[in-house]
Amino acid sequence: MTKGAHASDGSSGERGRRVPERASVSGGCCYQARFAPANCSARRDPPAREPNDRPSLALALVLVLSLMARPMLAQEGQANARGKALYDKWCAECHGDAGAGDGAAATHMLPRPRDFTRAVFQVRTTASGELATDDDLRRVTDEGMPGTAMPGWSSRLNAADRDAVIAYLKTFSTFWEDAAPEAIALGRAPRASAEGIAEGREVFQTLECFKCHGQLGRGGGQSAPTLKDDWDQPIRPADLTQSWNFNGGSTVEQIYARLRTGLDGTPMPSFSDAIDANVITDEQLWRVAQYVRSLSPEQQPRPQDVIRAAVVVQLPAGPDDSAWATVEPAYVPVVGQIVVRPRWFAPAVDAVWVQALHDGQTLALRLTWHDGSKSPDPAWDEWLGRMRDAMSDGDAPVATEQGPDRLHLQFPARWSDGLERPYFLGGSTRQPVSLWRWSSVGDKLEEGTSTGLGRFTAAGAGNASHSARYDRGEWALQINRALVPADSTAAIPFMPGRAIPIAFFAADGSNGEDEVRGAVSAWYAIYLDVPAPPRVYVAPVVAVLLTAGLGLVVIRRAQQRGFNSVRGKE
Amino acid sequence: MKHAMLSAVTVLTAGLLGAAGPAVQGGSVTGTVKLTGTAPANPKLDMSDEAACRGKYTTDPVITASGGNLQNVLVYVKSGLPAGQKFTASTTPVVVDQEGCLYHPRTLAVMAGQPLEIRNSDPVLHNIKVVAKRNRGFNISQPTKGMKTTRTFTAQEIAIPVACNVHGWMHANLNVFTHPFFAVTGADGSFTIRGLPAGTYEVEAWHEKLGTQTMTVAVPATGSAAANFTFKAGS
Numbered sequence: 001m002t003k004g005a006h007a008s009d010g011s012s013g014e015r016g017r018r019v020p021e022r023a024s025v026s027g028g029c030c031y032q033a034r035f036a037p038a039n040c041s042a043r044r045d046p047p048a049r050e051p052n053d054r055p056s057l058a059l060a061l062v063l064v065l066s067l068m069a070r071p072m073l074a075q076e077g078q079a080n081a082r083g084k085a086l087y088d089k090w091c092a093e094c095h096g097d098a099g100a101g102d103g104a105a106a107t108h109m110l111p112r113p114r115d116f117t118r119a120v121f122q123v124r125t126t127a128s129g130e131l132a133t134d135d136d137l138r139r140v141t142d143e144g145m146p147g148t149a150m151p152g153w154s155s156r157l158n159a160a161d162r163d164a165v166i167a168y169l170k171t172f173s174t175f176w177e178d179a180a181p182e183a184i185a186l187g188r189a190p191r192a193s194a195e196g197i198a199e200g201r202e203v204f205q206t207l208e209c210f211k212c213h214g215q216l217g218r219g220g221g222q223s224a225p226t227l228k229d230d231w232d233q234p235i236r237p238a239d240l241t242q243s244w245n246f247n248g249g250s251t252v253e254q255i256y257a258r259l260r261t262g263l264d265g266t267p268m269p270s271f272s273d274a275i276d277a278n279v280i281t282d283e284q285l286w287r288v289a290q291y292v293r294s295l296s297p298e299q300q301p302r303p304q305d306v307i308r309a310a311v312v313v314q315l316p317a318g319p320d321d322s323a324w325a326t327v328e329p330a331y332v333p334v335v336g337q338i339v340v341r342p343r344w345f346a347p348a349v350d351a352v353w354v355q356a357l358h359d360g361q362t363l364a365l366r367l368t369w370h371d372g373s374k375s376p377d378p379a380w381d382e383w384l385g386r387m388r389d390a391m392s393d394g395d396a397p398v399a400t401e402q403g404p405d406r407l408h409l410q411f412p413a414r415w416s417d418g419l420e421r422p423y424f425l426g427g428s429t430r431q432p433v434s435l436w437r438w439s440s441v442g443d444k445l446e447e448g449t450s451t452g453l454g455r456f457t458a459a460g461a462g463n464a465s466h467s468a469r470y471d472r473g474e475w476a477l478q479i480n481r482a483l484v485p486a487d488s489t490a491a492i493p494f495m496p497g498r499a500i501p502i503a504f505f506a507a508d509g510s511n512g513e514d515e516v517r518g519a520v521s522a523w524y525a526i527y528l529d530v531p532a533p534p535r536v537y538v539a540p541v542v543a544v545l546l547t548a549g550l551g552l553v554v555i556r557r558a559q560q561r562g563f564n565s566v567r568g569k570e
Numbered sequence: 571m572k573h574a575m576l577s578a579v580t581v582l583t584a585g586l587l588g589a590a591g592p593a594v595q596g597g598s599v600t601g602t603v604k605l606t607g608t609a610p611a612n613p614k615l616d617m618s619d620e621a622a623c624r625g626k627y628t629t630d631p632v633i634t635a636s637g638g639n640l641q642n643v644l645v646y647v648k649s650g651l652p653a654g655q656k657f658t659a660s661t662t663p664v665v666v667d668q669e670g671c672l673y674h675p676r677t678l679a680v681m682a683g684q685p686l687e688i689r690n691s692d693p694v695l696h697n698i699k700v701v702a703k704r705n706r707g708f709n710i711s712q713p714t715k716g717m718k719t720t721r722t723f724t725a726q727e728i729a730i731p732v733a734c735n736v737h738g739w740m741h742a743n744l745n746v747f748t749h750p751f752f753a754v755t756g757a758d759g760s761f762t763i764r765g766l767p768a769g770t771y772e773v774e775a776w777h778e779k780l781g782t783q784t785m786t787v788a789v790p791a792t793g794s795a796a797a798n799f800t801f802k803a804g805s
Contacts, residue, residue, distance in 0.1 A: 118703065120707065128708040128709050128710055129700075129706040129707055129708030129709075130706065175706070206713065207695060207711070207713045208694065208695035208713065208736070211695060211736050212735070212736070222619050223735065223736050223737070223738065226735070226738030227735055227738075230699075230701045230707070262708075262709045262710070262711075263709075264707070264708070264709060266709075267697065267699065267709070267735030268709070269697035269698070269699070269709040269710050269711035269735075270708070270709060270710050270711065271711050271713075272710075273710045273711070273712070273717075273719045274711055274712070274713055274714075274717065277717050277718065277719065279712075279713055279714045279717050280713070382738075
């Protein structure tokens with residue numbers, strides 16, 4: 001499919017379905033009457049444009065018209081007033097009173113809230129550079145933008161109110177005057193197949209998607225540190241292995257739509273022109289969408305409160321040991337630390353995956369997380385500079401030099417039989433936590449106690465051992481520790497059969513993060529399966545031996561008796 | 571209504587004038603743009619990560635001057651044209667080429683409605699992102715060598731950034747006019763703006779790094795008026 005894919009060449013039937021955009025914006029021009037009275041009233045009231053050579057008649061006409069017009073304008077004014085009232089109440093805090101994306105909370109957000117004055121929209125069904133359709137805007141207001149501060153509003157505002165807000169936000173840009181954005185025809189996906197996905201992978205290479213998204217789709221491609229949006233804010237390429245964070249949705253159709261339309265305002269371009277120029281075929285682009293979809297699990301994983309450590313005979317030797325492949329990872333979402341100053345609203349890491357095994361003597365944990373940079377990396381200096389500009393507002397400025405990547409694990413410092421757990425952000429003076437701090441600089445693991453974020457005292461060094469590796473946008477870290485630690489001054493024993501509280505902290509040094517600015521989890525629990533005690537193995541053997549022995553005795557006795565009776569007869 | 575009629579008449583008149591003879595009728599503004607002082611060194615480029623472009627250019631030619639003649643300066647009539655007058659855009663495209671992971675030329679000027687043809691002469695993916703305020707920007711990809719894309723613009727706007735996100739160092743600037751009275755200086759620093767009706771105009775010279783210079787020029791009905799600009803570099 002080449003040009004035929006565009007709406008402009010589409011069938012009239014398809015067009016008929018798409019056109020009503022304007023009608024539903026409540027009169028296109030006149031809802032903007034207050035802002036562009038000259039344009040609008042002129043179009044609505046043709047008699048006013050008649051040449052007037054009799055002033056008195058003209059005056060009367062104007063009077064009558066203004067009386068007629070008043071109720072209509074008031075009605076539309078009310079609709080607009082409703083939109084404005086809702087916008088002021090729910091939206092302006094982030095998007096700004098005049099829609100410039102500069103509300104009070106905006107400087108704490110990355111990506112920044114949408115600036116409506118430029119009328120540039122990421123998630124559209126229209127060609128690159130076009131406005132969004134009302135359906136496009138409805139989808140984003142209804143469902144929100146995953147991975148950003150924008151929530152869905154369908155549960156808070158009714159449909160009419162949401163439409164009123166959409167109508168109102170269009171008053172922030174003159175681009176909406178007389179605009180009738182049309183969706184492009186997207187066609188239908190070819191049947192998915194293993195060959196199709198393999199082809200998609202090849203086209204992904206040909207199109208050089210990896211330049212930003214990385215060879216394995218985790219982000220962190222070579223261009224990633226230089227990326228910025230239309231407002232010069234740093235922006236990350238999507239992690240293609242986490243489809244639940246895709247702006248615009250995670251289905252093959254939605255991914256294909258983003259490839260065709262691009263994500264305006266971001267570095268992600270449209271590939272429609274490449275199809276028009278016969279550089280690639282429409283089917284090939286569908287294959288890319290199918291391949292990208294295949295990089296993520298079918299469903300967004302659900303966080304589970306309990307991470308289970310099964311018993312094995314031999315623990316994996318390192319984070320890349322194939323033995324880990326059979327252990328189901330637990331998904332632990334992490335969010336920006338916005339409680340303790342300096343707060344952090346733009347964490348680079350949004351999930352840690354945890355696997356655990358033990359052999360009755362030692363617990364082995366494997367932690368993996370996506371991080372586009374192996375910090376510190378000079379290629380990311382420019383990125384850090386932009387993060388500093390973007391996120392230094394309010395709290396202490398972001399560091400001028402890249403720190404290490406970090407992964408912290410915390411456990412309660414003391415066993416408690418009650419339900420109370422220490423404060424989740426690094427514990428407190430009253431209830432300290434036992435902390436393991438891994439750092440990419442020098443690849444070192446520190447052990448100690450913590451009485452709050454950034455308040456760490458080394459203790460119990462050498463209880464744990466570790467091994468880490470970085471591969472194309474992913475860290476994998478294995479930590480081993482004896483269930484009963486050699487030095488118990490700052491570490492609890494891990495007892496099988498009990499749920500041990502555990503919490504996580506991750507930081508990306510290239511993103512300006514440190515031991516306070518980073519991403520945190522709530523408390524989870526790790527449960528070590530109880531190894532079968534020796535008697536489980538001994539008892540059956542004893543039973544078998546006993547049974548066999550008794551059986552032999554019985555047989556022997558029977559044989560003896562038979563022999564005797566035969567001899568007696570003789 | 572009156573306004574619409576006036577516009578229609580103007581368009582018609584402009585069309586008739588256009589049909590009556592070549593655009594070179596009228597006066598012209600011609601001159602040279604000079605650079606004095608020591609220009610700051612252009613930023614170094616590191617294209618080592620891009621095999622297709624590695625080593626082709628080692629600096630970003632933000633300021634290009636030879637013998638004091640400044641290239642890539644946009645010179646245009648800023649004011650003085652009759653209000654409401656409409657001009658017909660040329661259908662000849664202005665071409666921008668991506669070669670060696672740089673834009674050629676670096677300063678682009680088109681009339682609203684005139685096609686801008688974007689070419690990729692590199693065997694790599696480029697995306698072309700135009701971040702406009704008064705025009706609709708766009709972001710399109712050109713994954714292969716030889717690909718061409720054409721776009722047009724609608725509103726007058728100066729210094730629209732054009733950039734490639736795959737290669738963060740690639741920058742050009744696009745300038746859109748609703749009249750045809752603009753030019754970009756060549757390697758010798760010279761420019762000519764042709765076809766101006768007699769009158770007094772404000773002419774501006776704009777450079778992406780060195781800023782703007784403005785002068786008032788009286789243009790005769792036929793013949794040429796001089797407008798020489800000098801930019802000072804450094805302190």
